Amino acid sequence: MDLTRAKTALILAFLALNLYLGYQLWYSTENYLSYLTVTSGEVEEVLGQLEEYNYHLSVPLPRQSYTMSLLSVQARDLDHEELVQALFAGGEPAVQEQEGETVYTGQEGTLVFPGKGRALYTREGPAEDSQPEGQELQSRGEEFLEEKGLLLPGANFGGLYPGPGDRMRALYFQAYEGFSLYTSFLELHFQGDQVAGFEIYWLEPLEYSGESRYVLPATQALRRFLELAGPAAAPEEITGLSLGYFSRDYDAQRWDVVPVWRITGASGWVVYINAFSGEEETS
Amino acid sequence: MKEKLKSLVLGLLVLASLTLSYALWYGSPPYEFSKPMASEPIHFSSSRSLQAMITPDRVVFHRGEGLYHVFTPGQELFQVGVNLFKNCLDALILMKPLEVMEAAGPDAGENENDAEGEEEVGEHLPPAGIRLDFPYPYPLEAPGQPPVDIAQFFLSLEGDEAWLKTPGGDYYALTLAGVGRDLLLRFDRAEGLPTYRLADEEDLPPEAAAVFTREVYLPEGEVGLPVQRWEQERLDVDRLLKVFFIDMSLVRRIDEKDGAVIYTDGQKGVRIYPAGAVEYTAAVAREGLLSGSPALAMAGEIIALYGGWTAGLYLWTPPGPEPPESRQQLLFTPYAGGRPLISSEGGVSLSVSSRGVQSYFRNVMLPANEPQGEPQGMLPLISAPEAFAKAVEYALQERVGMGPLRIQGFYPGYYLREPLSEHKQAVTAWFLELEGLGLVVMNAASGLPAAVLRF
Numbered sequence: 036m037d038l039t040r041a042k043t044a045l046i047l048a049f050l051a052l053n054l055y056l057g058y059q060l061w062y063s064t065e066n067y068l069s070y071l072t073v074t075s076g077e078v079e080e081v082l083g084q085l086e087e088y089n090y091h092l093s094v095p096l097p098r099q100s101y102t103m104s105l106l107s108v109q110a111r112d113l114d115h116e117e118l119v120q121a122l123f124a125g126g127e128p129a130v131q132e133q134e135g136e137t138v139y140t141g142q143e144g145t146l147v148f149p150g151k152g153r154a155l156y157t158r159e160g161p162a163e164d165s166q167p168e169g170q171e172l173q174s175r176g177e178e179f180l181e182e183k184g185l186l187l188p189g190a191n192f193g194g195l196y197p198g199p200g201d202r203m204r205a206l207y208f209q210a211y212e213g214f215s216l217y218t219s220f221l222e223l224h225f226q227g228d229q230v231a232g233f234e235i236y237w238l239e240p241l242e243y244s245g246e247s248r249y250v251l252p253a254t255q256a257l258r259r260f261l262e263l264a265g266p267a268a269a270p271e272e273i274t275g276l277s278l279g280y281f282s283r284d285y286d287a288q289r290w291d292v293v294p295v296w297r298i299t300g301a302s303g304w305v306v307y308i309n310a311f312s313g314e315e316e317t318s
Numbered sequence: 319m320k321e322k323l324k325s326l327v328l329g330l331l332v333l334a335s336l337t338l339s340y341a342l343w344y345g346s347p348p349y350e351f352s353k354p355m356a357s358e359p360i361h362f363s364s365s366r367s368l369q370a371m372i373t374p375d376r377v378v379f380h381r382g383e384g385l386y387h388v389f390t391p392g393q394e395l396f397q398v399g400v401n402l403f404k405n406c407l408d409a410l411i412l413m414k415p416l417e418v419m420e421a422a423g424p425d426a427g428e429n430e431n432d433a434e435g436e437e438e439v440g441e442h443l444p445p446a447g448i449r450l451d452f453p454y455p456y457p458l459e460a461p462g463q464p465p466v467d468i469a470q471f472f473l474s475l476e477g478d479e480a481w482l483k484t485p486g487g488d489y490y491a492l493t494l495a496g497v498g499r500d501l502l503l504r505f506d507r508a509e510g511l512p513t514y515r516l517a518d519e520e521d522l523p524p525e526a527a528a529v530f531t532r533e534v535y536l537p538e539g540e541v542g543l544p545v546q547r548w549e550q551e552r553l554d555v556d557r558l559l560k561v562f563f564i565d566m567s568l569v570r571r572i573d574e575k576d577g578a579v580i581y582t583d584g585q586k587g588v589r590i591y592p593a594g595a596v597e598y599t600a601a602v603a604r605e606g607l608l609s610g611s612p613a614l615a616m617a618g619e620i621i622a623l624y625g626g627w628t629a630g631l632y633l634w635t636p637p638g639p640e641p642p643e644s645r646q647q648l649l650f651t652p653y654a655g656g657r658p659l660i661s662s663e664g665g666v667s668l669s670v671s672s673r674g675v676q677s678y679f680r681n682v683m684l685p686a687n688e689p690q691g692e693p694q695g696m697l698p699l700i701s702a703p704e705a706f707a708k709a710v711e712y713a714l715q716e717r718v719g720m721g722p723l724r725i726q727g728f729y730p731g732y733y734l735r736e737p738l739s740e741h742k743q744a745v746t747a748w749f750l751e752l753e754g755l756g757l758v759v760m761n762a763a764s765g766l767p768a769a770v771l772r773f
Contacts, residue, residue, distance in 0.1 A: 291570030
């Protein structure tokens with residue numbers, strides 16, 4: 036047998052095989068990247084579309100791509116005793132059961148537990164002689180939470196916005212493995228520079244559900260938003276664009292929340308775009 | 319030296335091919351590329367055609383001299399009657415309109431409620447024969463004949479005369495190339511069949527404000543229903559979900575406190591009740607809902623797709639405010655041994671638009687055993703005349719509807735109590751059909767009213 040000729044034939048055969056495999060690898064990677072990468076051209080195109088529709092994006096446009104799954108959650112069992120002790124340190128509040136709600140009333144205010152995972156607290160606030168600026172208000176709020184031991188684990192500051200009567204509200208979302216759960220929140224209600232109450236709806240993430248898949252890029256979410264919202268009558272500022280989980284709150288045992296792009300405007304509007312399907316998620 | 323170089327190159331090439339193969343094999347391409355849409359057979363059963371779905375609700379065999387036998391879906395002679403009807407349609411040569419008549423049928427001249435025109439009709443309508451009554455009009459599209467909807471079809475026992483009646487009351491005499499004599503003979507030769515008589519005003523409570531809008535047949539003598547056990551149909555939920563949702567990775571699950579589970583992709587939702595019922599709704603506009611033949615034709619496919627056709631599942635047309643062919647909600651109910659299982663939330667109920675299924679509710683019970691024909695396997699019912707009079711009296715007392723009652727049917731069957739509960743129970747019942755309104759359900763054991771169902 037001619038070993039030299041056999042080696043040459045094998046070299047040629049492997050060369051052809053490697054060329055074929057290399058092409059296959061390049062092809063799949065090329066398609067993979069073209070799907071996942073948000074190009075500068077695309078970013079410019081979307082920003083142009085936003086301007087055309089009278090919107091201005093005042094936050095950076097995320098260009099990363101993510102794989103996410105659905106997330107199973109359930110309403111968290113809030114420790115009623117702990118909350119009562121934290122809020123009514125001065126004395127024993129009166130307790131009443133009203134249509135499935137437990138109501139605690141004392142000098143320090145009223146605390147209601149309307150259902151699993153929920154709590155609503157109101158108290159008399161001071162006369163509204165001053166309205167501190169954002170950063171200061173946030174600090175006041177966090178001081179209150181710290182003092183009462185209410186800083187829930189994984190609570191992330193989600194912004195300040197005006198509530199009824201132009202009284203400010205501070206919103207905290209629950210975070211889970213780097214993403215916010217927009218259904219799960221703690222909202223502080225201010226009166227002047229003091230906390231006059233809060234609302235909690237807190238969830239307990241259980242496990243990821245279903246298959247993991249790539250979510251729509253932010254550019255696509257913004258395009259979908261423009262399709263749904265249409266052109267703005269007056270110039271609007273988009274102040275938030277972030278990825279997280281959301282679903283309407285169900286009176287259920289357990290449910291799945293979906294990955295969403297949360298788009299917020301300066302005037303207080305919020306739109307959730309399902310990051311899998313591109314459909315709007317309503318609360 | 320040259321050979322050593324060749325060996326080295328070859329080694330490197332082998333190594334490179336292994337590396338590339340590994341990268342290709344174990345690399346993680348995006349989901350969209352790695353999982354193209356799979357197409358697999360997803361039907362639970364074969365679909366049913368429009369003609370197969372529209373069946374009569376009864377086949378009436380008139381032996382003459384006021385002696386009737388009534389057959390209902392699931393009974394052997396009912397199917398013989400349907401086959402006979404189809405044979406006749408295949409053998410149809412000519413269809414000729416008859417004079418406009420107010421009333422007709424093999425019963426003409428025997429029912430006091432029949433109106434004028436008997437003498438004219440009588441010439442065309444022999445007294446003995448087979449009649450099929452279609453609560454949902456059967457669309458006849460025979461070559462060379464104008465399309466008509468059939469509400470009643472009659473064939474004389476001799477097979478020499480046939481006619482049909484439209485929902486509008488028009489009559490057509492039919493000329494047939496031949497009739498399945500063997501099928502006709504099966505009626506004539508059948509023995510030991512339960513007999514019926516036509517209900518008339520004497521069966522109504524005294525001075526009852528009620529009229530008959532269709533022939534009502536009351537079984538004579540003692541009446542019993544076979545002991546029938548029903549079991550909840552259990553569908554393969556995973557398979558069903560794959561039919562409802564194209565992309566399961568978009569589907570989220572909600573476990574409700576009552577034990578029901580909802581699956582939704584945000585646009586459509588499927589609720590699986592703890593006892594096994596399935597409810598589907600799509601979040602699309604209710605405009606454009608179909609009715610009539612287009613809706614029914616789609617229903618044949620939809621049921622096959624979303625759970626399948628079970629053997630005893632029939633199109634069911636209870637009385638309602640709209641004529642059957644205008645209804646957007648189609649109902650299907652299970653039968654066993656010729657008797658329906660009726661409930662407020664049972665069987666299959668669906669509506670469709672040109673874009674597909676709009677709503678779909680399925681709570682099918684399956685007969686768990688064959689009806690036992692032995693005497694000890696029969697559940698005695700209160701007699702038909704007694705139950706009929708009580709049902710009419712109850713309807714009048716409760717003022718079910720305005721004005722005089724318009725009675726269009728009365729028959730025994732099974733009534734499913736608490737249809738969505740895991741403790742549901744089927745009881746024997748008499749059903750009084752009131753035109754334009756719904757059903758009065760009478761417990762057939764106690765003779766007490768059980769429910770009024772409106773559709």
